[in-house]
Amino acid sequence: MKTVEIAVIGGGPAGLSAAINAASLGAKVAIIERDDQLGGQLRKQTHMFFGSKEQYASTRGVDIAVMLQEELKKYQDNVDVYTDTTVLGLYEDGVLTIEQSGKYMKLKPERIIVATGASEKFLAFPNNDLPGIYGAGAVQTLMNIYGVKPGNNVLMVGAGNIGLIVSYQLMQAGVNVKAIIDAAPRIGGYLVHASKVRRMGIPILTSHTVKYAYGKDSLEKVTIWQLDEQWKPIPGTEKDFEVDVMCISVGLSPLAELLWQAGCKMVYVPELGGHVPLRDENMETSVKGIYIAGDVAGVEEASSAIVEGRLAGLCAAKSLGYANEDFEKMKQEYLQQLHSLRSGPVGEKIIKGLSKVTVQGGI
Amino acid sequence: MRIEEHPILSFKRGKKIKFYFDGKEYEGFEGDTIASALHAAGVKVLGHSHNHKRPRGFYCAIGNCSSCLMTVDGEPNVRVCIEKLREGMMVETQKGKGVLK
Amino acid sequence: MLEKTGIPTKEDIKSITPSEERRRKGPVAVIECFQKIPCNPCYTSCKFGAIKEFKDINDRPVVDFDKCTGCGVCVVNCPGLAIFIIDETYSDTEALVKIPYEFIPLPEEGSYVTALNREGKPVCRAKVVKVQNAKSQDRTPVVSLAVPKEYSMEVRFFNINDYFSDNTxxxxxxxxxxxxxxxxxxxxxxxxxxxxxxxxxxxxxxxxxxxxxxxxxxxxxxxxxxxxxMPMTTFRPPVKAIKLGALAGGDDNE
CATH class of the missing domain: 1.10.10 (Arc Repressor Mutant, subunit A)
Known part of the structure; x- marks a missing residue:
């Protein structure tokens, strides 16, 4: 069985940042990514990032993916990159089972940083399984990775940041967005994103949900209706949209299966998207040696994922003895960055969620 | 349905690849997945559900949901949203759940 | 209401509008960022110290209109594309509105486009005075539109060829x-x-x-x-073209 000091599962913003920090301190790192390239969801983000310059604000996500890979290359002597590689299982003895291009293998790392991200939530309405109804992230992949339009006319379901951003990206790709609807009475995403698509003439209909989807082989029409203050549909408020694509963007849930398998203590925290592991301030879970970073630790923005990754990489390396006289300073710096990213009103929900799963001074 | 020009991205398409879907010849590019090449050619229905025979396309496009299973070069249950396109590939609508050979 | 529709209210806009006196002096940045979000590139990119220091990354930008030169650096650095430059000194009757525009095709300088308001509704025709797309802008081109002065705080986007299209x-x-x-x-x-x-x-x-x-x-x-x-126009003869010679020849009976 192969061994390595630190295995990082997932090559997105959190995983890349974790691998960079751990390798920069001297630890031997294996970064494992199921896609054929590192970068994760960053590779689909054509918009400029928020945050401050420490989290690459004003830089486009696609470019951040490249910058992080360049940074990782600086420590390539300490890093093995496994792309096209999927982790299938994480066992209680700390062994990872892995599939790489049809080959099955095992890996026994001394530390594991799980940065698997999240998957898209689905929505229940009649005919929701019709082709043409896609996750908003799927449409991003199709457009921004493969350069293929999902269709001609789109109804976006969900006015969170992903719904708003993907609507904008659809328009950039020359696809018509008919409307953005959201069951909530208020727009969940950043209002600057909302105003940006609104001034292009895309209506944003809050307190609206899907009533019915129609189509023979694939989507042809969607009927929506309005919700009252108790979120009950109001008959007579139906509106039809003739669309060949409907994007579902109703949130993400952490991809935490590996953490369950490892026996990490999990807590259901709606504010963080679903079940997430208990962790201490070093991002270590209740199973010693297993660290977490990014959306799997709680769904939020990529900027926080980057900082969490840096923190988890730092702490995992430290636990192996790769100490650095700046450790405490760096750790405090990352904690401070996370604190400030979350300190405003849009971070209240995250802070509330994290307060349910963060255990001070070790679990 | 290819995006030819984009304000932010430039798509560097690889060489053209011929493949077959249910016996008919199709074309994609190196770097495509089977699903992206089919979608670009206007094919949205990738199969039918086992019990209710409802049309199925992809949903997640990154290998999470397994809504896009097809038979590829005789092998059933291939997630075509993440399977890279190769020259001469025989892609078929899957009949049934697939048999272990 | 902004949180329900994405459209800022009149009060929202009023709260960030530079004074008439300031607008008469020259170009100035208008920042339409009404929510506390963790984001500060406008502040860090301003070389003139015209955006009040962010004590917290979630602070909303506050422009010191006396320091702002309307240079436009913040426009291309704002991830929310929420900053516009207005210049009411452009001409006696028109103002310039500079809008970040990440779409193709870019309009041509000298062409006319349909200026849209914050709801995406047509406001007026606008001449494209300038299209800036330098490398430093990193794929966020800025389009300067000349619009009637009274629309300087209304026009926030445009449609390259729709409502006021010029080849219909x-x-x-x-x-x-x-x-x-x-x-x-x-x-x-x-x-x-x-x-x-x-x-x-x-x-x-x-x-x-x-x-x-x-x-x-x-x-x-x-x-x-x-x-x-609708009142009709007057229909005067001849209703169809006739040669002057034929008219000059007069009626056979004359």
Whole structure:
């Protein structure tokens, strides 16, 4: 069985940042990514990032993916990159089972940083399984990775940041967005994103949900209706949209299966998207040696994922003895960055969620 | 349905690849997945559900949901949203759940 | 309401609008960022210290309009594309509005586009005065539109060829485009006759037989007048072209 000091599962913003920090301190790192390239969801983000310059604000996500890979290359002597590689299982003895291009293998790392991200939530309405109804992230992949339009006319379901951003990206790709609807009475995403698509003439209909989807082989029409203050549909408020694509963007849930398998203590925290592991301030879970970073630790923005990754990489390396006289300073710096990213009103929900799963001074 | 020009991205398409879907010849590019090449050619229905025979396309496009299973070069249950396109590939609508050979 | 529709309210806009006095002095940044979010590139990119220091990354930007030169660096650095430059000193009647525009094709300098408001509704025709797309802007081109001064705080986007499109012909004889017609209606010309007199539409060889209906439809659509109630122009002879020689020859009986 192969061994390595630190295995990082997932090559997105959190995983890349974790691998960079751990390798920069001297630890031997294996970064494992199921896609054929590192970068994760960053590779689909054509918009400029928020945050401050420490989290690459004003830089486009696609470019951040490249910058992080360049940074990782600086420590390539300490890093093995496994792309096209999927982790299938994480066992209680700390062994990872892995599939790489049809080959099955095992890996026994001394530390594991799980940065698997999240998957898209689905929505229940009649005919929701019709082709043409896609996750908003799927449409991003199709457009921004493969350069293929999902269709001609789109109804976006969900006015969170992903719904708003993907609507904008659809328009950039020359696809018509008919409307953005959201069951909530208020727009969940950043209002600057909302105003940006609104001034292009895309209506944003809050307190609206899907009533019915129609189509023979694939989507042809969607009927929506309005919700009252108790979120009950109001008959007579139906509106039809003739669309060949409907994007579902109703949130993400952490991809935490590996953490369950490892026996990490999990807590259901709606504010963080679903079940997430208990962790201490070093991002270590209740199973010693297993660290977490990014959306799997709680769904939020990529900027926080980057900082969490840096923190988890730092702490995992430290636990192996790769100490650095700046450790405490760096750790405090990352904690401070996370604190400030979350300190405003849009971070209240995250802070509330994290307060349910963060255990001070070790679990 | 290819995006030819984009304000932010430039798509560097690889060489053209011929493949077959249910016996008919199709074309994609190196770097495509089977699903992206089919979608670009206007094919949205990738199969039918086992019990209710409802049309199925992809949903997640990154290998999470397994809504896009097809038979590829005789092998059933291939997630075509993440399977890279190769020259001469025989892609078929899957009949049934697939048999272990 | 902004949180329900994405459209800032009049009060929201009022709270960030530079004073009339300041606007008379020259270009100035207008930051339409109404929510506390963790984001500070406007502050860090400003070389003139015109954006008040962020004590917290979630602070909302506050512009010191006396320090702001309207240079536009913040416009391309704002991840929310929420910053615009307005310059009311552009001409006696027009203001410049600089808008970040990440779409293709880019409009051509000198062409006309449909200026849109914050709801995406047409406001007026606007001339594209400048398109800036330097490498340092990193794929966020900035388009400068000349619009009537009263619209400087209204125009926030544009459509490259839609509502006021300039190659849709209404009157083929006198070459009046739909864009020009809409502009005339916007300026207050409300009857067929007024439009005929100002634009010559209907005075060409076809004598209004191709354009009349289209002008009436547009008047009905944009002003709400009923077509059956619209006053007609005067129909003078000759209704069809006739050679001057034939006229000069006089009636056989004369």
């Amino acid at each position: 012909y209404i009157c083929r004889c006198e070459e009046l485009t739909l864009g020009e017609l809409r502009e005339l209606i916007r300026m207050g010309y409300r009857t067929l006759d007024e439009i005929k007199r100002i634009s010559r539409a209907g005075m060409g060889p076809c004598q209004g037989r191709t354009c009349r209906q289209l002008i009436m439809q547009e008047l009905a659509k944009t002003t709400g007048q009923k077509m059956e109630e």
